[in-house]
Amino acid sequence: HSLHDFAWTPDGDLIFRESIFHHSQVETPWGPVRQQNSGWFRMNPRRHHLLSFGTYHSTNPWGVTFDDWGNHVASHPVFAAAFHSLDPPYPQQHPRPVGLQAYSGVCGHEFVDFDTFPDDLQGDHFIKVRYKPTNRVEILKWKETEFGYEEEYVSDLVFSTNLSFIPVDLRYGPDGAMYVCDWYNPVKGHAQYSLRDERRDRHSGRIWRITAKDKPTLSPPNFAEMSVGELVATLGRREYRYRYWAKRELRERDSDEVRLALNNWLAQLDKADPRYPHHQLEALWTGRSVGQFDVRLLRELLESEDHHARAAAVQQIRYTDRHLDDEGELLMRAAQDPKGLVRMEAAIAASYVGTPEALEAVVQTLNHPVGGHLAYAIRCSLGSEKLRAHWETDPSSRVPTLMARLEKSSELKEPKPSAAEAEFDRQPNLATIQVSCVPERMRFSMEEIAVFAGQPVKIVFSNPDANDHNFVLVKPGALEEVGMAANEMAKDPKNANSDFIPQKKRSLILDHSPMIGPNRKTQIHVLRFVAPEEPGVYPFVCTFPGHWVVMKGNMAVGETLEAANKMLADLQPQIVREWSLADFPEIEVKQDEQRVMRGMNAFMKARCTQCHKVAGHGVELGPDLADVAKRFQGKKLLQQLLEPSVEINKKFQPQQFILKNGKVVAGVVMEETDTMLHVVSNLLTPQMVTKVPVAQIEERIPSRVSPMPTGLLNVLQRDEILDLLTFLESGGYKLPDHIHGHHHK
Known part of the structure; x- marks a missing residue:
């Protein structure tokens, strides 16, 4: 029950856990940290900074490791990375993880990445030990889903019917063999059996060494005698444990020398290498672990083509100690990432940043597909102490309604199968x-x-x-x-x-x-x-x-x-051609239901819903296109779509403001009073508002370019464009009156 599962994170913090029945209050230089009845702690040893996170009512979960991209893997829960939101106000706990993989009786995990093990297990398999109820060492597959990761049982590596066989941990050794710690005791409960039970064996214990047939083991490197450059080069190896040990040693070396070695190492790498984003990530982690956090590298990784790298980079926003002046914007961008893993990390990081902008980023994740681990992470983040302070006393906040829906969704249980x-x-x-x-x-x-x-x-x-x-x-x-x-x-x-x-x-x-x-x-x-x-x-x-x-x-x-x-x-839409008004000498708009529905499909295909609404479909960041169609029809309406800057709606016209202090603010004015302007730089993030005092404005310059990009119709065929015009001029598909009472709008 007491503290256990001590491990160093990939970026150099010490993570550990406490189980049920324990209530802790830790006095730190940063204030008291409290937790009760199971949860995680994370300590930065350089700053003596302690965090508590991921608390929920569970029993005695053991076993901890990290996958190749730094995702926290445990037992209860399995995909523990989704549980890193900061705790709610003490003594509250996060909700139970209904429907997510979580097991007791697991004591350790290790991903297969040493060449000393079979090739078919490399990359996406891990091995774990179970002390109950199975007394076995298992091989599992690590599977990425739309909203996180899950494990899938493959087979047993070791199994025994001897009840004294109780594997309690495992680890790769420097030679590439796997070592399993066997408690070797038929009594494994502290409450179920008497302390004087004569079967308790206080002297025995075994270590099993597992190697693959026809696979030679390795000559262990001597990390203590390596130079800083050699240790940094080790970060490029596939084996997680080698990288783990190298970083442990680098934390004992001169931090300036480590930073220089990291920069030199990255400069020599091939950027076309598929592992290059991972090498960048290792450099970022190592820099943070020695007190040399590289903000420039963080920004590069946030834009990486590899979503695993983006997710890991977003995670680091938690620990930048508010040194980024655009945290809210970075979180907002990540909250709208096409990959659920990145959106999950954005939601969790928001609980650490704790600003109103961070709260809005979490809310934005709900505009995208939500489920599984992502849904749980969003619920926990919204309930965290820092974010709760922004909505709990606000009677106009939508957050309670959103949380209720997430809770209701998690409670929907699959019916019992026949x-x-x-x-x-x-x-x-x-x-x-x-x-x-x-x-x-x-x-x-x-x-x-x-x-x-x-x-x-x-x-x-x-x-x-x-x-x-x-x-x-x-x-x-x-x-x-x-x-x-x-x-x-x-x-x-x-x-x-x-x-x-x-x-x-x-x-x-x-x-x-x-x-x-x-x-x-x-x-x-x-x-x-x-x-x-x-x-x-x-x-x-x-x-x-x-x-x-x-x-x-x-x-x-x-x-x-x-x-x-x-x-x-x-299936992704391909460019058909760069359409111009001259391509449509004659325009015939026929109002029939089939063309209206096809036009609605074209509306979706051209991604008009990113900024516009028609008949309730889409996002209201620009003018309702049904209103536009009331002012323009036929060729004039088509021109508005092909050449959006010909006539710009004054309400959505971008403007540039040159301030008396020399700064420049650009965007759309969403609200204007005699003393203050509320300016949104990007209509896709309307909650990111810059307040500009009118008295500070030196010059105000309206833009001649519409915020609506050109070329949106280039993915449509000619007939689809004509169908789109039909859809817009019709005002959208309308339900028959007798349907409204059976379906809420």
């Missing part, structure tokens, strides 16, 4: 996919699924949204036909409360759920099916009338998973 369903779920190649509905966004939490032909698939579909939705998987090319048929169903009042599964198109539908949601019998449904044998892209969609154009995704079926992922990558 015997046949349980047998289906035991198949070895089963792909289990969690798909939820993003509240208020009309989006699935997962919009791309990759499976191989003939693979058994289980989709756990949940809906915490205020609207009802379904999940319908259709054949390639059948999306529009099925969607339009659902629209036709809406015209008949007797279908107002139906599942909107068009019976005449059943031959085009592979599988579907009923409508689920707050107005239906359930908010969760499980689909089980075998992926088609025919490779291709199979759309999935919500067929509620009008939703099917917006709320959709694709399941790629390939001969292999790699082939399926390539199909998804190839």
Whole structure:
């Protein structure tokens, strides 16, 4: 129960944990740190700075390591990196991690990265020891998901029926062999057995040494005798433990010499090397561990093409001690990253930064798909002590509502399977996919699924949204036909409360759920099916009338998973041509429902929803395009889309302000009084406001360039552009009146 799991983090802090029944108050130079009933501590030894984080009601979880990119791996929880939000006000704890992998009885982990072990285990496998209930050493696969990581059991490495075999830790040695510590005692409980139980063995204990057949071990390096340059060069090795030991030694050397060696090492590396972002990250971590934090390198990594590097860099924003003057902007950018792992790190880092801008960044993550570890990280961050102070006493804050929805989503439990369903779920190649509905966004939490032909698939579909939705998987090319048929169903009042599964198109539908949601019998449904044998892209969609154009995704079926992922990558919109007004000498806009729906699809494809709303779809950062269509039609409307700077809406016109102190502020004025201007530099981050005192303005220069970029229609075909005009001039798709009472807007 007492302090355990001491380990050095990749960036040089000491991490350790305390278990249930303990209440701690630690006096530090920075003030008291309190925690109770299980949680983590992190100490910076150079500054004697102690943090408490990740507290939630659990038992006695042991075992800790870090993967190649610095993600914290433990037992309860497994993907512990998602649990790093700072604690809520003492003595409160974070919520239980419902539905996330978490186990007791695990004592240690080690990722396979030494060449002394088999090739097929390298890179994405780790080994852990279990002292209960199995008494075994297991091989597991480390699998990245849309919102974090999960482990998957592969096989046993060591197993014994001897109850005295109790593995309690394991570690690679410098020679590349793996060493397992065996407590070797038949009594492993402190409360279940008498302290005088004669079976207690106080003298025995074993160390097992595991090597691979036909794989030679290594000659251990002597880190103590290496130069600083040699130690830094070791950071480029694959073996985590070698890098770990090298950094331990570097912390004992002169920090200025280490910084110089790191710079020289990076300068000599090949930037085209796939491992280059990782080498940069090791340099950043090492610099921080010796008190030489490299802000320039941090900014480079935040822009890395590798999302693992971006996520690890965002994590470091927690520890910059407010030395960055644009923390809020950096967090906001990360909160809108296309990768869930980066958004998760942004949410967690916000709990450390603790500013109103940081809170807004967490809220922004909810505008993107949310689920699993990401959803848990967001809940914990919003509940952390620093961020709670900004919303708890604000009666106008949306945060309590958002947290309630996240909590409700986490409480949606998969129904108990029947015997046949349980047998289906035991198949070895089963792909289990969690798909939820993003509240208020009309989006699935997962919009791309990759499976191989003939693979058994289980989709756990949940809906915490205020609207009802379904999940319908259709054949390639059948999306529009099925969607339009659902629209036709809406015209008949007797279908107002139906599942909107068009019976005449059943031959085009592979599988579907009923409508689920707050107005239906359930908010969760499980689909089980075998992926088609025919490779291709199979759309999935919500067929509620009008939703099917917006709320959709694709399941790629390939001969292999790699082939399926390539199909998804190839689906990204490609440039058709650089359209100009001269390409449209005649414009004919036909008002019919099918063209309106196709135009709505073009509206989504051109990504107009980033800044504009039409009929409730999209984000209101620019003028509602339905209002624009009231002022312009036909060719004039098309010109506004192709040449947005021809006539700029005064409300959204960028301006440049030259201040008396020489500074320049540029952006759109969102609010103006006699004494103050509220300026937003980037409409994609409207909460990042710069306040400009009117008295400080030397000159005010309106821009002649619209904030709307040109070229947005270049991904559309000619017919799609004409359909888009039809959609805009129509004001968007409108539900029949008899449907409104059955579906909340």
